[in-house]
Amino acid sequence: MSTHHVDQDVFRSVLQENIDWQPFPAFPPAARLAVMVGRPAEPAPYVVRVKLPAGERLMPHRHHEDRVYTVISGVFYIGRGDVFDEDKLEAYPPGAVIVLPGGTPHFHWARSGEYVTQVTAIGPISLDYVDPRNDPRST
Numbered sequence: 001m002s003t004h005h006v007d008q009d010v011f012r013s014v015l016q017e018n019i020d021w022q023p024f025p026a027f028p029p030a031a032r033l034a035v036m037v038g039r040p041a042e043p044a045p046y047v048v049r050v051k052l053p054a055g056e057r058l059m060p061h062r063h064h065e066d067r068v069y070t071v072i073s074g075v076f077y078i079g080r081g082d083v084f085d086e087d088k089l090e091a092y093p094p095g096a097v098i099v100l101p102g103g104t105p106h107f108h109w110a111r112s113g114e115y116v117t118q119v120t121a122i123g124p125i126s127l128d129y130v131d132p133r134n135d136p137r138s139t
Contacts, residue, residue, distance in 0.1 A: 021051060025137050026127040030056055036118070040125035048125070051116045058108040059084055059134035064126040067119050069098040074115030080106045082130045105130055 014036055021032035030053045038046030049072065052058065060082050069076065071094050078098065079088035082105045089109060092098060100106065129135040 019049065026135065027058070028056055028136060031058070038123070040123045042123050044123055045120070046123050046125065047118060047120050049116055049118050051114065052108060052110040054110050054113045056110045057084065060105050060107045060130040061134075062103055062105050062128050062130070063100070063121075064102050064128075065121045065123065066102045067100045067121045069100060070118040070120070071096045071098075072116040072118055074110070075112050076115045076117050077109045077111045078106055079109075080104060084109075 019034045019036075021034050023029065024031065024033040027033065027050075032051040034049045034051075036047040036049055038044055040046040040048055069078075071092050073094055076092045076096065076098070077089045078092070079085060079090065081088055084107045086109075089111065091111075132138055
């Protein structure tokens with residue numbers, strides 16, 4: 001007998017045109033999140049995609065969980081630190097993989113246009129802003 005992770009007990013696929021993009025309370029209103037595999041709120045493996053439209057920023061924040069980002073489309077700009085600093089941004093093209101240890105303060109900017117990243121992690125999903133005034137959930 002074999003055991004399966006969440007959502008892996010039957011063969012299935014998700015095509016690009018069937019991705020269900022939804023608002024996520026911790027994101028700015030224009031950003032979107034799609035659950036690809038798993039149940040991110042639970043303490044189990046999950047895969048989500050994040051879409052940030054051109055010009056949008058995610059201010060400095062941390063995640064409790066270790067994360068692996070894969071850039072699906074666009075250029076993913078990410079910087080590390082407690083303060084948003086353009087000089088600390090690093091650009092990653094489609095196909096790039098970024099490992100982000102839990103607790104690392106960082107920020108994102110869709111500087112050159114919309115991007116989509118895929119995040120693989122073990123939940124529960126989290127996002128804590130360094131400065132609580134940047135948290136859309138507090139407005």
